[in-house]
Amino acid sequence: MKYFYFMEDKLLLLRQHFEEIVSLTDDEWKFVKSHFEYRSLKKHQFLIQVGQPVDFEYWIIKGLVKAYSIDQKGKEHILQFAMEDYWVSDHCAFQHQEPGTIFVDCLEDSEFFCLSLENREKICFQVPAVANFFRIKSNHGYINLQQRILSLLTMTAESRYEYLLNKLPKLIQRVPKKLIASYLGVSRETLSRFNS
Amino acid sequence: MKYFYFMEDKLLLLRQHFEEIVSLTDDEWKFVKSHFEYRSLKKHQFLIQVGQPVDFEYWIIKGLVKAYSIDQKGKEHILQFAMEDYWVSDHCAFQHQEPGTIFVDCLEDSEFFCLSLENREKICFQVPAVANFFRIKSNHGYINLQQRILSLLTMTAESRYEYLLNKLPKLIQRVPKKLIASYLGVSRETLSRFNS
DNA sequence: TTTGAAAAGTGACTTAGGTCACTCTTAGCT
C-alpha cells in the first residue's frame, strides 16, 4: 500500500518535470505515465554497459550517475554527470537500437523512470505536447553540449575547472575530484594543482 | 516567372528533407512552407554576428558556412561547418531571443530558408509531425556533439584529423586547412605537420 | 600576365599539461 503511495509521489515529480515546459491534460498524463517503468539501483551498479542492449532512456528521480567511455589504455572519459531531474542514456545506441557504446553507473543509490524507444515514439506521436517537450529538451541539451565544446576549444584546463565550479557547485560536492578531472579532460594530478 | 519556378524547386528540396524523417500531407506542407523565408548571401557575408539579433534558424539550400566564436586573443574557434541540407543558427541566442554570441559567415555563395522562432513554434504546435521532425533532428545533433566531445577528450589532435578526413572527406576539399585546424582545436602549424 | 593576399609549410624554441612514483588523508566496513 505504502509502496504505491510513494510511487504516485514520484510520478508527480515527473509530471511536474513535463509541465515545466508543456501543459498536459489529466487524460494525457494518465496515458503518458503508463509508458514508464520504475527502476532502482544501488551505488556501483550499472544502468548501461558497453555491448549490452540499451532498452531505455532514464529520467532520474533521485541519485547521481556518470556516463563514460573507456579508451584503449583503460582510461575513463566522462561524457556526462546526471542527477535528479536529468535524463540519461546512451542516446546513440538507444536511438539506433544498437549495443551500448558507453557505460553508465551509479555514484549514489539511485531511482529512475525508464522509457523505451517504442514507448517514447508512441507517446510523442499520440500526444503532441510530449513531442514538443522532447524537442525543446533536446534543443537545450544541444546548446549545453555546444557550450562544452567551446569550453574545450577555447579555455585552459584551469579555467574550465573554475567555470564548472561556478556552474555546478553542488555537483563538485557530490563527486570525487578525479572524476571531475576526467570530465574536464585533465589528469587527476593537474587538477589537484589548481586549488593551491 | 522563372524565379518562382526555381523557388518551388528549392521548397521541394526542403519538403524532401522533412519527409526523410516524417510524412506530411500536401495541406500540412502548404501550411509549413508558408512560414519560411528565402535568403541568399555571397561569400564572406555574415548570417549571424555577435551582439546582433538572431531572428532565424537557417536551412541551407546551397553553399557552405562556418559558425565560430572569437576568444579574448582574437583567435577563431569553429563550432560547426554547415553545408547543403544542414541547419545552422546561434541556437542558444535564437532560443532565448538574445543577442548573438557567435559569428556565422559564408565560405561560399549560399542560399537559405529562414525560420523564425515564432514560426517554428507555430508549425510545431500546429503540425505534430513537424514537432517530431525537429525532435528527432535535434536528437541527432545531440548525438553528433557527444561524439565530438568524446573525440576531444580521448583522441590526439592527429587522430581527430584522420577521423575527420574519413568522416567528411568532401568538407576537407571545400575548406582551407587552417579552418579545419580551428575546428579540431589544433594550431594551423601543428596540423600542417601531420601529413608529412 | 602580373601581383598582392591568403594559404600552407617549416625550423627553433616554449609551455601546458601528462606521467610516474611516492606519501598523506579520508571514508567505509567488520
Next chain:
DNA sequence: AGCTAAGAGTGACCTAAGTCACTTTTCAAA
C-alpha cells in the same frame, strides 16, 4: 576501534602541441 581501499596531494621529469618568425605556394582580381 582498527583496517583496507579509494581519494587526494606533490615532486621530478617528459612530451604533445603552441608560438613566433620566416619562406614558399596558390589563387583570384586587375
